Amino acid sequence: MALTGLEIFKLLPKTNCKKCGRATCLAFAMQLAQKKAELKDCPDVSDEAKSILGEASAPPIKLVSVGVGDKQVKIGEENVLFRHDEKFYNPTGVAITLSDDLDDDAFNERLNKINNLKFTRVGTEIEVDLIALLNKSGDASKFADRAKQVSENTHLSLILESKSADNMKAAVEICSDKRPLIYGANTENWEAMASIAKDKSCPMTISASTLEELADLSEKVKGVGVADIVLNLVSESTKEILQGLTKIRRAALKKAFRQLGYPALTYMPDCEPAQEVVSAGIFIAKYAGIVVVNACEPWQIMPLLTIRQNIFTDPQKPVQVEPKLYEVGQVNENSPVLFTTNFSLTYYTVEGEVEASRVPAYILAVGTDGTSVLTAYSGDKLNEDVIAKAMADTKIEEKVKHRKIIIPGLVAILSAKIQEKTKWETLVGPKEASGLPTFLKNTWN
Amino acid sequence: MEIANIVDKCPGTVKEVIIGATKDEGGTRGKSITVGGSNCIPFMDFDGSPGHKPAIAMDVYDIPPEEWPEPLMKHYADVVDNPANWAKKCVEFGADLICLKLDGIHPDKKNISASETVSTVKSILEAVDIPLIIWGCENDERDNEILPKVSEATKGERCLIGSVTQDNYKTITAVCLADGHNLITQAPVDINIGKQINILVADLGFPTDRIVMFQTTGALGYGIEYCYSIHERARIAALSGDRQMSFPIICDVGHEAWRSKESKARDDEVPQWGSFADRGKMWEAITATTLMQSGVDIIRMNHPEAVSIVKKHIENLT
Numbered sequence: 001m002a003l004t005g006l007e008i009f010k011l012l013p014k015t016n017c018k019k020c021g022r023a024t025c026l027a028f029a030m031q032l033a034q035k036k037a038e039l040k041d042c043p044d045v046s047d048e049a050k051s052i053l054g055e056a057s058a059p060p061i062k063l064v065s066v067g068v069g070d071k072q073v074k075i076g077e078e079n080v081l082f083r084h085d086e087k088f089y090n091p092t093g094v095a096i097t098l099s100d101d102l103d104d105d106a107f108n109e110r111l112n113k114i115n116n117l118k119f120t121r122v123g124t125e126i127e128v129d130l131i132a133l134l135n136k137s138g139d140a141s142k143f144a145d146r147a148k149q150v151s152e153n154t155h156l157s158l159i160l161e162s163k164s165a166d167n168m169k170a171a172v173e174i175c176s177d178k179r180p181l182i183y184g185a186n187t188e189n190w191e192a193m194a195s196i197a198k199d200k201s202c203p204m205t206i207s208a209s210t211l212e213e214l215a216d217l218s219e220k221v222k223g224v225g226v227a228d229i230v231l232n233l234v235s236e237s238t239k240e241i242l243q244g245l246t247k248i249r250r251a252a253l254k255k256a257f258r259q260l261g262y263p264a265l266t267y268m269p270d271c272e273p274a275q276e277v278v279s280a281g282i283f284i285a286k287y288a289g290i291v292v293v294n295a296c297e298p299w300q301i302m303p304l305l306t307i308r309q310n311i312f313t314d315p316q317k318p319v320q321v322e323p324k325l326y327e328v329g330q331v332n333e334n335s336p337v338l339f340t341t342n343f344s345l346t347y348y349t350v351e352g353e354v355e356a357s358r359v360p361a362y363i364l365a366v367g368t369d370g371t372s373v374l375t376a377y378s379g380d381k382l383n384e385d386v387i388a389k390a391m392a393d394t395k396i397e398e399k400v401k402h403r404k405i406i407i408p409g410l411v412a413i414l415s416a417k418i419q420e421k422t423k424w425e426t427l428v429g430p431k432e433a434s435g436l437p438t439f440l441k442n443t444w445n
Numbered sequence: 446m447e448i449a450n451i452v453d454k455c456p457g458t459v460k461e462v463i464i465g466a467t468k469d470e471g472g473t474r475g476k477s478i479t480v481g482g483s484n485c486i487p488f489m490d491f492d493g494s495p496g497h498k499p500a501i502a503m504d505v506y507d508i509p510p511e512e513w514p515e516p517l518m519k520h521y522a523d524v525v526d527n528p529a530n531w532a533k534k535c536v537e538f539g540a541d542l543i544c545l546k547l548d549g550i551h552p553d554k555k556n557i558s559a560s561e562t563v564s565t566v567k568s569i570l571e572a573v574d575i576p577l578i579i580w581g582c583e584n585d586e587r588d589n590e591i592l593p594k595v596s597e598a599t600k601g602e603r604c605l606i607g608s609v610t611q612d613n614y615k616t617i618t619a620v621c622l623a624d625g626h627n628l629i630t631q632a633p634v635d636i637n638i639g640k641q642i643n644i645l646v647a648d649l650g651f652p653t654d655r656i657v658m659f660q661t662t663g664a665l666g667y668g669i670e671y672c673y674s675i676h677e678r679a680r681i682a683a684l685s686g687d688r689q690m691s692f693p694i695i696c697d698v699g700h701e702a703w704r705s706k707e708s709k710a711r712d713d714e715v716p717q718w719g720s721f722a723d724r725g726k727m728w729e730a731i732t733a734t735t736l737m738q739s740g741v742d743i744i745r746m747n748h749p750e751a752v753s754i755v756k757k758h759i760e761n762l763t
């Protein structure tokens with residue numbers, strides 16, 4: 001947590017020598033607290049002060065990265081408990097388990113399936129991030145072989161899970177260039193695990209069943225020189241894990257409690273196929289850096305990736321679709337034309353309803369800086385001129401023979417003006433998109 | 446090592462609202478359901494009391510739904526034209542409440558009359574003994590005409606009736622006040638309007654322990670994050686002592702989730718999305734469980750298995 005000006009002042013030489021360019025040490029301290037000055041401007045500051053101030057300015061939750069290259073997963077460095085207070089920065093990594101004891105065919109099949117879990121939503125590709133290779137066989141060479149096989153056959157990042165430091169060492173040797181996350185250190189084996197992590201500069205988890213033990217362990221592991229730590233609270237209760245993740249986040253952000261200032265990884269205690277998905281969903285919303293699931297079916301993973309995309313959307317920024325003419329279904333020259341704004345929620349709601357109506361149609365998404373119909377109208381971003389221009393830009397008159405445009409019911413007031421400006425006949429559509437299927441089926445026809 | 450104390454005691458509490466009245470209380474319900482009462486962030490019972498568990502309201506429509514995909518419809522195919530039997534089925538599926546949605550009174554739909562609607566409501570009250578939510582069609586004129594009749598006919602049952610908006614609240618608020626019902630106040634994902642409508646109905650003398658808020662709902666992938674954050678802000682305001690926000694929240698998960706492409710597209714349309722049979726119920730369940738984290742007290746749902754998933758999840762968290 002940031003120090004106050006007075007706390008910083010206590011650490012300065014208090015000579016008021018002015019070498020920093022400020023009149024007094026106190027003035028300098030106040031500016032440091034507001035981040036308007038840099039500590040290096042004071043030539044006489046002590047090493048002790050440097051280290052305390054350095055610690056204090058580090059982010060409250062450390063950023064940890066797993067893997068390398070394009071698909072590197074970055075977790076941690078979050079600033080808030082509630083997304084509306086700012087935003088959530090680093091999307092939770094979604095990891096899917098793969099056991100080293102599967103026979104070759106089953107192993108390859110599952111590996112392939114995981115590799116292909118990607119979907120397109122709101123024009124963005126979403127996919128899983130990590131494969132968690134489990135050392136179910138308990139065998140070192142098997143684990144190492146499978147680690148090799150996975151690392152050669154996936155673009156995803158890797159988690160290696162084993163409680164045996166020897167087995168872990170064998171597997172990490174083989175794929176350390178991929179910077180896998182070492183998962184398996186606990187109160188008993190942490191020293192051996194930490195030495196592998198340190199040797200190979202890999203991130204590592206620490207597991208314990210209480211936050212107190214986790215804090216002790218993180219201090220010890222940090223003490224031997226491992227900086228990239230991921231916390232894992234071990235519990236068989238979904239509630240305990242949810243509460244644990246919340247306590248960890250609060251301790252780090254509200255109390256600057258350094259020992260818990262790391263991202264957290266969690267698995268799902270209830271492995272029933274649907275429970276696993278809903279639990280992973282709430283852990284994405286509430287504070288997991290990585291969720292590890294056994295689920296591997298598209299109907300399980302698509303909702304998870306979607307919830308992650310939604311929760312990690314910047315709440316301050318209206319999300320937009322490209323302002324252009326969209327075609328829904330097999331349109332032709334007689335298809336209806338509607339317009340709405342380019343606020344993605346508005347647009348996709350309209351698109352969904354048009355699709356549901358099964359009436360092929362053109363939707364003109366008018367550029368309103370991603371604001372909704374009413375907001376755009378009241379801010380004068382949606383008026384007859386803007387609409388006429390959008391219609392001309394997209395050459396809608398070359399696409400359809402008729403000259404009728406359906407306008408959102410919320411801006412019925414614009415009807416006459418649009419008609420006058422564009423010479424197209426206006427049809428006032430429903431106020432809510434949900435009225436569109438009926439409207440298109442009845443009124444349009 | 447001792448952990449920093451992170452307990453967050455909140456000065457405010459969400460009001461408790463009782464829905465349904467038993468015989469002793471002047472109604473005919475087998476039992477009533479209480480919602481709200483939380484004075485902590487959802488499920489953080491080390492901070493304070495999480496209040497009552499979220500209640501599941503299952504939807505019954507007054508006309509057969511037009512757009513329900515097969516994996517949902519198959520559970521109701523034999524009852525969609527009989528609201529009373531439909532309600533019985535919901536009870537078997539584990540509903541805590543029935544939400545009768547009066548889509549059919551809309552002029553664009555069936556324009557169903559007040560007397561027909563009243564007899565539908567009565568048939569449900571006779572068929573099941575769990576408490577009732579009665580929701581209009583969002584056409585102000587029809588709602589103002591029909592809901593008063595429904596309110597009068599169910600006097601004493603302590604239903605939850607809605608919704609009222611800042612542009613249309615006087616008629617419905619007045620009848621709910623007179624007939625002893627609870628009221629749903631609606632705002633379009635907007636904290637200030639939400640507050641405003643609560644103030645307006647309170648100004649008419651409506652008791653504040655009979656209000657439930659509705660901020661409209663976006664399904665997973667269709668704006669859930671807006672409504673998640675609105676609920677969260679409303680709940681945090683309530684917990685910090687804001688009296689105009691300290692009401693239980695209802696959300697409409699079933700209808701929204703089953704409108705999504707992910708719930709509706711058949712296997713042959715989107716083979717890469719996986720099993721059509723499982724997709725929709727998962728979409729509905731995860732929309733519900735995610736919104737529970739933002740602080741909701743009543744969840745409207747449709748699919749029986751989605752309801753079971755959510756109920757088990759609630760058990761896992763309490």
Ligand code: SF4
Pocket residue numbers: 012013014015016017018019020021022023024025028041042043044045
């Ligand atoms: S240079 Fe350092 S010691 Fe000198 S006035 Fe500035 S803060 Fe004080």
